Every structure is written in C-alpha cells, then in structure tokens.
Amino acid sequence: MFKRLLLTGTAALFLIGAAPITQQGGATQASPQEVLDAAPASAWMTVSPDDLVVMTLADGHQVTYQLAPDFAPVHVANIRQLVRSGYFDGASILRVQDAYVVQWGRPDEDKTEAKGINPTPPAEYEFALPSGFKALPYRDAYAEQAGHVKSWPVASDGHTAWLIHCYGMIGVARDVAPDTGSGTQLYTAIGHAPRHLDRNLAVVGRVINGMEFLTDRPRGTEELGFYKDDSQRIKIVSAKMAADLPPAERPSFQVMDSDSPAFAAWIKAxxxxxxxxxxxxxxxxxxxxAQAPVRTAQ
Amino acid sequence: MFKRLLLTGTAALFLIGAAPITQQGGATQASPQEVLDAAPASAWMTVSPDDLVVMTLADGHQVTYQLAPDFAPVHVANIRQLVRSGYFDGASILRVQDAYVVQWGRPDEDKTEAKGINPTPPAEYEFALPSGFKALPYRDAYAEQAGHVKSWPVASDGHTAWLIHCYGMIGVARDVAPDTGSGTQLYTAIGHAPRHLDRNLAVVGRVINGMEFLTDRPRGTEELGFYKDDSQRIKIVSAKMAADLPPAERPSFQVMDSDSPAFAAWIKAxxxxxxxxxxxxxxxxxxxxAQAPVRTAQ
Structure with missing residues (x-):
C-alpha cells in the first residue's frame, strides 16, 4: 500500500524489504528485517529433509511444505507413506475457496488406493501443553495464550495445546466423522486465519516455500470453491520427500528458532x-x- | 478442508453453504448460514450507489467496492472525484504481494494528472469513538475493543477509534510522509489482517464483490510484489460510480446491519x-x- 516503500509482508514466509532505524521514545528500535539480518547463525534451525515435502505442479512451479511430526505423528507418518508410495503423483489441486483454503489430493471419483497407511488415525487435534511453550506477551482473541513451540504457532488453555490455523498452515481434510481424515487430502489456509477450525482438524505442517503458486490459482466455481472437474484442476506431477531427492535437487530451508534471543527481538520489532x-x-x-521467519539454508 | 462438506468461508464476502442444526449443551444452536437465511429484510441495508465503485478489468471481470465516507470523508471525496474524472480508466493493478496486499492505480512513470482533488488530505487514520459502536464480547489482540459501527469493523482504545485492516478492506497508499496519499493508489488486504497498518494509513472502504479477481493474480516479481512493467500488469478498463451507471448495469448489494438482532445472532453463531x-x-x-455479511440486493 506504499507507493514505493520498503516493508515486509504480514506472513514471514518470504523475507524481503528493509527499513531504516529511527528514534522512538528515545530508544533506537530495530525493524523486523534488521533483527533478522543481524541474527546469528545459531538462531536458525535447518529443517530436516525427512520433514520436507516437495510438490511439483504441472506448470513447473514447486511448493515445499514442512511436516510437524512432533504434534501429529500418526497423520505425519501417513503423509510420508503416501508421498513415498507415489499417492500424490498425479493428484490435483481440488479446491480453491477465496479467503479460506486451497485443498489438494485425489477427487472422489479417483479410486487410487492409499497403501500402507493407518486409515483411521487418532484425532491428534490437541496435545499436552509442552514444557517448551513460549507464550507471546500479548492477548490472543481465541485462546488463553498463544505462542510458539519449536517455532510452530501454538495456542493453549493452560492444560492442552494445539497448532493454530494460521495462513500457510496445513491440515488434514476429513468428512463429518472426526476419524475420517487419513492424510489423502490436505489443505492450507489462504486468508485471515480460520481459527474456528483449531482443535477440529489435525494440523500437520506448513507451506514454507512457493505458497504463491497455490494462492494465485483461479477460485473454484463449485460450492466451497471446489473445481468442477479435471478441466479446471491442475495436476500435481509429483510429491517427494526432500530426503529422497538427489542432493543437487534437494531444497534446504531454515526456520528461525523460537527459543532464540533473536526471535524474541523479532517479535518485539x-x-x-x-x-x-x-x-x-x-x-x-x-x-x-508472528509466524517464524523462513530462509533458504545458508 | 472437508472432503465434501458444507461450510462457510472465513470472510463473509460470499454467502455459501449451510449446516444442519445440532444439539449443543442442550440448546439448539443455529449455524451462521441458518441465521442469515432466517434474517428479516429489515436486517439488511442496501449500499448507496453513491458509495459503490465498479471496477472492470481488462479480462472482463468486475470488482465492486464500497466507500466509507463516514470515516474518511476527504479521502472518499477524492476517490469519487478520481473515479468520475476517469483517472482510473486505463490504470492498472500495480502490485500483488502474497499474504499482504493488492495495489492499483497508475505507475510512477505515468504522469496522468489527478484533477480536482485535495492533494494533501488530512490523515483520517482515527476518529472520535462513535456513539453507535458495538463491541464484540470477545478479546481483541490489538485493541482494547473491536466491534462494528454501521457494519464496518472498528477498533477502539475507548477514546478514539479506527477502521481495521481486515481482509478485503481498502486503504490509501502513501509515501513516507503521512500526508502523501491522495487516493490515486489504493490497496486491499489479501492475507491475515495486517493490523500493524491500522492507524498508519487511511482506510476508505472494502471490496464487496469480485475479490477473487484480485487475489487470483500472479504475485509480482519485484520487491514488495510490484509488477515489473506493463507486460506484467493487467489494465483497469474503467472504474465507475454505480450511481452513474444506467439502471440496468448498476449492481446493488446489501450489507447486514450490525445493529440488528440477526447480526448479533450471527456473531454468536x-x-x-x-x-x-x-x-x-x-x-x-x-x-x-466477523465481517458483515454481504448479499446481492433482494
């Protein structure tokens, strides 16, 4: 909204822009970008290639997402198995509903078998509040507290905790019964965070690169933004675990460590x-x- | 995220879906859609055609937005004048930054004169708390209170109040100095609400139809998501005040009245x-x- 101004986006998926230092209240306050630029290497954690899925679309664009095995281990095991068994190779983007979600997988009429998965994983919508939870020092509109655990956005009522449906977070689609989502269809949030979904679906990861190649698609014409048929859908050529790719093709990303002093400074900025x-x-x-910043590995 | 489930989106720009009534805590709780379906005609306010701008893109799609003269009168007067003088006819979408904003107007190199406007309107970022402010009965992460005034999203510190940068809300782009935004470039929020912009820019309206024709565009390749040049930009063929269109071409929309009992029931749902x-x-x-629902006039 700036005619030509340097400014970082709201989602920290892409680190761009910079801003000058200015005086405020007598103290020099660094900008978020300056905090990132000054952060030591120790403030960045490289994402394990066992947690990274590289999804290639028919238009050549790649979307890379990170799985969250610490929070939804059964669902994540299913997704790894689905990826490694080739289930998503030839799947499609099924749905783009504006201000809400992009959803992918195989359409109902496609009877490709999902091999080797747990067809009815436990709900995995909540978990015991981890000891490493760092609450933000600000109010949350939905939960008693919101903050980070290992750089993931987490809310808590003081007893249990859950991953939050922020922009770019990935969940497991399901039918009405809570145990009907195995991981064969996934979605990511593309508008204002749909927090009413928290604790109602299994959140299993987040897009960390190429989000714009999901969000720039035509919105689906059918109810809930589903595409009508394959003539509207774009194919997913392949989905691969980064760990299974040849080193030269393997992307590598770093997420800022939410336990680092630099992260706390970034939140404040x-x-x-x-x-x-x-x-x-x-x-x-x-x-x-306040989603954790991501950068390519350095 | 539902394999095939009926559900309304997070932004209330498009009213779709329905859900069955179910028993909760012994009481029958209507779904948001059921509340809307049952709302009387008196719960809906027709938007004045003097406040509606119809923007037609070169691909034939139309985006309609509502101005907010009660909150930013000088900026809104400028925008009406710019529209009526044809300033936006032949302008372009200049910037699409993922998870942040779409911005339109004329690029820096285009020296088309903006005629008849106030080139340096007052900031209009805040206003005295209106007596009709209805606070939501829930916490807000940014302000002491958030709620509605005449169906617009408003935050307040108890003394002053301001329009909120929710998804689809429209603001006036400016340069570094606060008095540099006249209305010649506008932006709308397309990701999680960038609330840090509240009280820093003039919020002047909201998209009420066709938002998806802004959000589905390729993200810009330059810094901050700006497009490089006209080869990347799409033109705005025309922008017209609805009031100036022949009746047969004039769109008409209704916004749910935030002072109506139906609106309160919808918030609760x-x-x-x-x-x-x-x-x-x-x-x-x-x-x-909790942005006010919109429908075509009935």
Whole structure:
C-alpha cells in the first residue's frame, strides 16, 4: 500500500524489504528485517529433509511444505507413506475457496488406493501443553495464550495445546466423522486465519516455500470453491520427500528458532514497527502475524 | 478442508453453504448460514450507489467496492472525484504481494494528472469513538475493543477509534510522509489482517464483490510484489460510480446491519459453530472473522 516503500509482508514466509532505524521514545528500535539480518547463525534451525515435502505442479512451479511430526505423528507418518508410495503423483489441486483454503489430493471419483497407511488415525487435534511453550506477551482473541513451540504457532488453555490455523498452515481434510481424515487430502489456509477450525482438524505442517503458486490459482466455481472437474484442476506431477531427492535437487530451508534471543527481538520489532513510515506502532502482534521467519539454508 | 462438506468461508464476502442444526449443551444452536437465511429484510441495508465503485478489468471481470465516507470523508471525496474524472480508466493493478496486499492505480512513470482533488488530505487514520459502536464480547489482540459501527469493523482504545485492516478492506497508499496519499493508489488486504497498518494509513472502504479477481493474480516479481512493467500488469478498463451507471448495469448489494438482532445472532453463531462437523466450538471470534455479511440486493 506504499507507493514505493520498503516493508515486509504480514506472513514471514518470504523475507524481503528493509527499513531504516529511527528514534522512538528515545530508544533506537530495530525493524523486523534488521533483527533478522543481524541474527546469528545459531538462531536458525535447518529443517530436516525427512520433514520436507516437495510438490511439483504441472506448470513447473514447486511448493515445499514442512511436516510437524512432533504434534501429529500418526497423520505425519501417513503423509510420508503416501508421498513415498507415489499417492500424490498425479493428484490435483481440488479446491480453491477465496479467503479460506486451497485443498489438494485425489477427487472422489479417483479410486487410487492409499497403501500402507493407518486409515483411521487418532484425532491428534490437541496435545499436552509442552514444557517448551513460549507464550507471546500479548492477548490472543481465541485462546488463553498463544505462542510458539519449536517455532510452530501454538495456542493453549493452560492444560492442552494445539497448532493454530494460521495462513500457510496445513491440515488434514476429513468428512463429518472426526476419524475420517487419513492424510489423502490436505489443505492450507489462504486468508485471515480460520481459527474456528483449531482443535477440529489435525494440523500437520506448513507451506514454507512457493505458497504463491497455490494462492494465485483461479477460485473454484463449485460450492466451497471446489473445481468442477479435471478441466479446471491442475495436476500435481509429483510429491517427494526432500530426503529422497538427489542432493543437487534437494531444497534446504531454515526456520528461525523460537527459543532464540533473536526471535524474541523479532517479535518485539513486529509489535513495534519502526522506521520513518510508521506513525503509530501497534504495540502488539497476533500469533498469525508472528509466524517464524523462513530462509533458504545458508 | 472437508472432503465434501458444507461450510462457510472465513470472510463473509460470499454467502455459501449451510449446516444442519445440532444439539449443543442442550440448546439448539443455529449455524451462521441458518441465521442469515432466517434474517428479516429489515436486517439488511442496501449500499448507496453513491458509495459503490465498479471496477472492470481488462479480462472482463468486475470488482465492486464500497466507500466509507463516514470515516474518511476527504479521502472518499477524492476517490469519487478520481473515479468520475476517469483517472482510473486505463490504470492498472500495480502490485500483488502474497499474504499482504493488492495495489492499483497508475505507475510512477505515468504522469496522468489527478484533477480536482485535495492533494494533501488530512490523515483520517482515527476518529472520535462513535456513539453507535458495538463491541464484540470477545478479546481483541490489538485493541482494547473491536466491534462494528454501521457494519464496518472498528477498533477502539475507548477514546478514539479506527477502521481495521481486515481482509478485503481498502486503504490509501502513501509515501513516507503521512500526508502523501491522495487516493490515486489504493490497496486491499489479501492475507491475515495486517493490523500493524491500522492507524498508519487511511482506510476508505472494502471490496464487496469480485475479490477473487484480485487475489487470483500472479504475485509480482519485484520487491514488495510490484509488477515489473506493463507486460506484467493487467489494465483497469474503467472504474465507475454505480450511481452513474444506467439502471440496468448498476449492481446493488446489501450489507447486514450490525445493529440488528440477526447480526448479533450471527456473531454468536460464528463464535460457536454448530453442526455435525465441529467437535469443539471456538467460543470466540475475532473481528476479521466477523465481517458483515454481504448479499446481492433482494
């Protein structure tokens, strides 16, 4: 919205822009980008290639997503198995509903068998509050607390905790009964965080690169944004675990460690934007505007 | 994320889907869609054609947006004048930054004169808290209160108030100095609400139809998602005030009245999703998941 101004996006999926240092309240406040630029290598964690799925679309674009085995292990085991057995090779983007979700997998009429998976995994919608949970020092609109566990966005009522449906987070589609989602169809959030879905579906990962190749697709013409048929859908040529790719083709990403001092400084900078542009820092940031920064491995 | 389930989207721009009534806590809880379907005609306000802008893109798609003269009168007067003087006829979509904004107007190299406007309107970022403000009964992550004034999303610190940068809300682009945005370039939010922009830019309206024809565009390849040049941009063939169109071409929309009992029931239903699908209602809804429903005039 700036005629030509440097500014970082709301989702931290792509690190761009920079802003000058300015004086505020007598103290020099770094911008979010300056905090990232100054962060030591130790503040960045390389994502395991066993947790990375590289999905190639028929138009040649790649979307890379990270699985969350610590939070939904049975669903994640299913997804790894589905990927390795080739289930998603030849699947499609099934649905793009504006301001809501992109969903992919095989359409109902495709009877390709999903081999070697647990067809009825446990719900995995919640888990015991992990000891490493770091709450943001700001209010959350939906939960008593929201913050991070191992750089994932997590909400908690003080007893249990759950992954949050922020922009780019991935969940497992299901039918009405809670145990009907095996991982054969996945979705990612593309609008304002649909937090009413939290604790109602299994959240299993997040898109960390190429999100724009899902969000720029035509919205589906059928109810809920489903595409009508294969003439509207784009194929997924292949989905591969990064660990199974030859080293030369293997992407590598780093996520900022939510336990690092640099991350805490980054949160503070996100809540208190500096630079010549901002006349009124918000003084707060909500969890879905505080998703852990991602960069290519360095 | 539902293999084939009926569900409404997070943004209420498009009213779709329905859900069965179910028993919860002994009481019958209607779904958001059921509340809308049952709302009386008196719960809907027709948007004045003097506040509606119809923007036609070179691909034939139309995007219709509503101006907010009650909150940013000088900027809105500028935009009406720019529309009526043809300033946007032949302008372009300039920028699509994923998870952030779509921005339109004329590129820097286009020296078309903006005639008859106030070149330096006052900031209009905040206003005195209107007496008709209805706060949501839920926490807000950014402000002391968030709620609605005449069906617009408004936040307040108890003294002043401001329009919120929810998905689909429209603001006025500016340069670094606060008085540099006249309305010649506008943007709309396309990801998780960028609330850090609240009180930093003039919010002047919202997209109420055709949002998907802005969000489905290729993301810009340059810094901040700007398009490189006209070879990447799509033209805006025309922008017209609905009031100036022949009656047969004039679109007409209704927004649910945030002062109506039906609206209060709808908010409650959004916060407490019912139906066979939801195992765990959120018990809250944030302001940007509670944008006033829109429908074509009936």
């Amino acid at each position: 996100r809540a208190n934007r500096s630079g010549a542009f901002f006349v009124r820092p918000a003084g707060a940031v909500d969890i879905c505007n | 959004r916060a407490n999703r019912s139906g066979a699908f939801f195992v765990r209602p959120a018990g809250a809804v944030d302001i940007c998941n």
